[in-house]
Amino acid sequence: MTVQDSREAAARAAHGASTAGQLRAQTLAHSAHNYDPLPVVICEADGAWVTDVEGRRYLDMLAAYSAINFGHRHPRLVAAALRQLERVTLVSRAFDHDQFGPFCAELAALAGLDMVLPMNTGAEAVETAIKTARKWGYEVKGVPADQAVIIAFEGNFHGRTTTIVSFSTDEDARASYGPYTPGFRLVPYGDLAALAAAFDDRVVGVLVEPIQGEAGVLVPPAGFLPGVRELCTARGALMMADEIQSGLGRTGDTFACDHENVVPDMYLLGKALGGGIVPVSAVVSRSDILRVFKPGQHGSTFGGNPLACAVGREVIAMLSTGEYQERSAKLGSHMHDRLASLPSDVVRQVRGRGLWAGLEFASLSGREVCKRLAERGVLAKDTHGSTIRLAPPLVISEDDLDWAIDQVEALVR
Ligand SMILES: *Cc1c(COP(=O)(O)O)cnc(C)c1O
Numbered sequence: 001m002t003v004q005d006s007r008e009a010a011a012r013a014a015h016g017a018s019t020a021g022q023l024r025a026q027t028l029a030h031s032a033h034n035y036d037p038l039p040v041v042i043c044e045a046d047g048a049w050v051t052d053v054e055g056r057r058y059l060d061m062l063a064a065y066s067a068i069n070f071g072h073r074h075p076r077l078v079a080a081a082l083r084q085l086e087r088v089t090l091v092s093r094a095f096d097h098d099q100f101g102p103f104c105a106e107l108a109a110l111a112g113l114d115m116v117l118p119m120n121t122g123a124e125a126v127e128t129a130i131k132t133a134r135k136w137g138y139e140v141k142g143v144p145a146d147q148a149v150i151i152a153f154e155g156n157f158h159g160r161t162t163t164i165v166s167f168s169t170d171e172d173a174r175a176s177y178g179p180y181t182p183g184f185r186l187v188p189y190g191d192l193a194a195l196a197a198a199f200d201d202r203v204v205g206v207l208v209e210p211i212q213g214e215a216g217v218l219v220p221p222a223g224f225l226p227g228v229r230e231l232c233t234a235r236g237a238l239m240m241a242d243e244i245q246s247g248l249g250r251t252g253d254t255f256a257c258d259h260e261n262v263v264p265d266m267y268l269l270g271k272a273l274g275g276g277i278v279p280v281s282a283v284v285s286r287s288d289i290l291r292v293f294k295p296g297q298h299g300s301t302f303g304g305n306p307l308a309c310a311v312g313r314e315v316i317a318m319l320s321t322g323e324y325q326e327r328s329a330k331l332g333s334h335m336h337d338r339l340a341s342l343p344s345d346v347v348r349q350v351r352g353r354g355l356w357a358g359l360e361f362a363s364l365s366g367r368e369v370c371k372r373l374a375e376r377g378v379l380a381k382d383t384h385g386s387t388i389r390l391a392p393p394l395v396i397s398e399d400d401l402d403w404a405i406d407q408v409e410a411l412v413r
Pocket residue numbers: 065120121122123124126157158159160209213214242243244245246270271
């Protein structure tokens with residue numbers, strides 16, 4: 001049986017074995033309730049579209065929080081994965097393999113840097129960056145043992161590990177998970193004066209989302225990222241740009257930092273790097289920084305596995321021509337032009353860059369908006385309270401994008 005055959009068999013089984021209602025009941029009964037999905041049970045997907053078990057089609061305007069930047073099952077990515085499935089999928093880092101060096105070299109080149117540390121999930125990339133900054137702080141900068149401080153920003157989202165939620169300002173994400181990891185200092189997002197004031201000789205790094213996604217697609221004031229860069233350089237701290245959601249074409253450039261010509265000391269990548277097929281994440285940095293790691297000091301069984309590297313290499317090859325970034329910029333400005341004319345008494349604010357928008361509603365809840373959009377065949381996701389996020393796959397056609405925006409317009413009228 002090929003992968004395609006077994007996927008179709010699974011889809012048929014889902015059709016035959018259970019109704020949407022039964023499947024949802026099973027999910028509610030047997031999966032922890034750490035999510036509250038919209039009542040849509042997807043069984044197939046292609047490009048920008050997904051199909052549910054009742055045969056209804058929906059336009060995917062979330063794209064798995066940017067993990068599906070290239071659409072569902074992009075033929076180039078599926079082909080790369082299938083080729084690798086026939087060769088070798090996992091060796092662990094105990095041995096080298098023929099996809100590993102090329103993946104690291106090509107990813108470093110895409111970022112204009114020279115060294116990569118691959119992991120699997122975004123949170124692991126963030127954890128890796130935190131470890132890198134601390135180790136660099138003690139061994140290179142000379143910070144006294146256990147005194148390192150990392151500055152992060154209010155409203156951040158960097159993942160779900162115990163250490164990462166320790167510096168979250170979202171009480172849902174953080175409450176009841178203490179004792180919390182010390183060593184983090186929070187300042188208001190976009191506030192350079194507050195950032196400057198938070199610096200002292202113990203600060204080893206600044207962890208920043210170039211655009212805050214979960215917070216509602218918050219774009220910082222122009223000059224903020226260059227200011228972070230300057231402060232980090234002046235004070236001898238590492239600038240860590242969490243581009244897990246904002247990177248790899250989402251904002252109309254390879255990285256959101258590119259819009260302000262900022263090169264951080266570390267790019268934290270994930271989501272789209274795995275092409276929507278496998279989890280792939282990485283810290284992309286420089287050899288003078290990542291050389292703090294010696295054998296045995298950090299790692300992951302699955303990090304940099306052959307399948308992940310093969311898919312990741314295809315993602316990098318697709319991004320290296322610039323066509324997806326251009327598409328995102330062009331369709332993104334079209335989307336933002338149209339969204340800007342929504343009635344401001346209903347949609348209080350529209351934010352974002354490229355094919356990425358946060359719409360803040362005046363009185364409707366984000367959840368309610370997303371429910372109504374789903375009824376109209378558009379899948380989107382609310383963030384905090386009254387905001388929804390639109391982040392379609394970069395492969396979406398202009399007609400489909402216009403249709404989705406038509407549905408938003410119909411809903412606010
Ligand atoms: C999704 C996300 C993460 C965490 O990635 P996971 O793969 O879910 O662990 C970290 N940072 C940002 C900005 C993200 O959007």
